[in-house]
Amino acid sequence: MKYFEDNPEIFAALVAAIAIVGGLLGSVVGAKIQAKSGMDQAAAAREAAKIAAEAQRVAALWNVRQVQVAEFIRSVRETVRMSNHIFWAYDADSRQETDAAYQELNLRMAEIELIAPQGVVDAAAELTQAAHDCWDLARSRGPAESAKLVLARLVFSPDNQTAEAAMAAQLVLQPDVDMSYDERRRVLLDLPGLSEAHVVHLLRSSRRVEDPGTPPLQELRAEAAATLEAKMPVLVEAAREMLRSEDDVAPAVPRQRRRTWWRGGRSQ
Template identity: 40%
Template sequence: MDVWNYFEGKPELLTAVAAVIAIGGALVGAKIQANSGRAQAAAAREAAVIAAEAQRVADLWTVRQLQVAELVRGARRLFQLCERLWYEDDVEARLRVESQSEELALRLAEVELLATDDVVECAQQLVTAALRYEEISDLHSGVTRARAAVYLLTRNDDHLATEVTEVMSLHREGDPERAVQWLTNIFPNISRELIEHLVAYDAVEDDYIRNERSSAKHEFRMAARHLVAATRVMLRARDDVAPVLPRQRRRYRRNQAETAESSA
């Protein structure tokens, strides 16, 4: 049938058909645009989720780095302050040791909240080693300095050395207070606190103190090394890369495909 001849005498019908075709075309176009708009909106939402996740990962990476660095710095600072106690009678250093010890416990708590299990375990070992060195320094640094001071004053004076030996026997016989008083009179330039250490730890041998100190120092250094190594693994420092960002999800790729098909 000749379509144009059919509609030739029926202009009203031709107009109606044309209107239907136009409406259908508009509906198809609107559907294509709607599908494209939904795909673009989904892609935008997906991009926002990925960006937020990437920011979260980057922030966590930075916080972990800073917290572990502060913990290591604090532990080393405590170790250095304790080292000073072996060589000088520094009241300020002793006060700072107490403050640094408290700060170190706080730093450990922060690391425990966000770091990986391996890093947390190494951090706990480092703090334990630092506190052990603090304890040994508190117990034995005073008597070590006292013995060094007495040695310097008696090494060329046999009579004074003999007198010190006799006074120390009072302590061994159960009269430490009298021994402290006599030694304070004999050595007025040595503080009473050091004299008390000298008497209280008279039975502790120098070799034992040296071995304890050496062992504690080695333990601390190894613990610090292990923590640094574990942290480098956590932060992927050996890979020389930025924080790992999440991969795009399949839904985003599917939306891209739908958009392409709709456009076609």
Template identity: 40%
Template sequence: MDVWSYFEGKPEIFAALVALLVGVGAVLGAKIQANGGRDQAAAAREAAKIAAEAQHVAALWTVRQVQVAEYMQRVREVERLIERLYTEDSSNGELEARLGEAEQAMDQKQAELELIASEAVVEAAMKLREAVWHARSYAVKTGPLRYAQLVIYIQMDSDDPGDVAIAQQAREAVEELHAAKRQGNRMEIERAHRQARVALCEVEAITNDLASSALPKFAENGWLLEQDSGQFSLLRKMETLVSAAREMLRSEDNVAPTVPPQRRWWRRAA
């Protein structure tokens, strides 16, 4: 006897079975639909998390790029002002005041950089700051002397023999001052100082204030100075910072910043 023969003459049993099968199908359908909804919700949450992390990485990358660029700009502004100490009359103090303000702005940017950049970039920035300090200190110490030398050299290259003689006399006077300083004879130092002042002020572009600023430097150092201005070290430290920043920003990758690979929702169930 097959199944269909069994249900012949028993319509009430067949109807109950059909109803039972329909109910089971409805329950299974509802369960499948519910599970699908939960899976979709989990996938949506995972996608939102990945998007949020991507936005965070992109924002961090942008902030780092801006902070490093602004810090480098501040350093280069300080460097430009340092170089001007050698080529301009800074005896009135205005250039040094501007240099001090530029250094404060640079230090502010360095502090901001230390909060956001990688350890390698922070270390490179600190070493660059040390090089800036050295170059700045040397420039403040010897800038007036260097500028006075520049003015004297320019006049020594003049077509006027009289101007050349005045410039040469100024150079010889400061060399005599340095020699007297080394001997340590007070009276001789005072005499040489007076003569050097007169000789310097006779040079067309040297003012009394510049002569006052340069004479102590000439007395201490003479005409020739050591060339350790710190400019070369400053350049090397800047190159180190640029390299560290490019590595932090993945500049060689030529791609947008990415989020580390994420575990998908269907793998977490395992």
């Protein structure tokens, strides 16, 4: 210390040097801390962006699933509705509309296969098969049943001549009547109110030979309707579970994590 007392200029220079070095060390440490803070903030920003993107993806998927399942159910009901209509009022337009509804159902089923969990896909496939059975039965048996209804209405026509002709037409459709196909066809075509398409379907139906074990048509229709009614709740339940319909919020958003740079960037 006496040396510095005898040489104050050297002591002053040393103090200045220490101050400079200390300042430099402080700057370096401060820069490192700031750089670390900046890196943590950037990492936190990247993670926040990743979480936001994932949340957006989940929400978008939930919305797509909800829309597609609703459209699928609507398409099933429309296919069945149009199929049932064929039994009551068949014409070329109704046949075309029914086929179009069934094709749309197949498209909706393909969409379900792409976006839904396997449980929903399986339930939708069974419901599609049930709707197909209704559609197929309507296409094969509906036109003749519709023509029979037209003929039955003519039997109860207030015009006696028309009613008598309609009853005669019903008789020629019996399988044990000794008449050729052309003779039966002429009798039917002479009846006002029956179109040529009606006649064709009535004659085809009269020549249909069912297997002995085949149930009656009404039983087949009732069975198809019961199967459809049983399959629909299964799909609805699977879809509600997929969409978490019992929850207060629609999409399940991933839990967000908080990053704190002052704790070494560890997630909380």
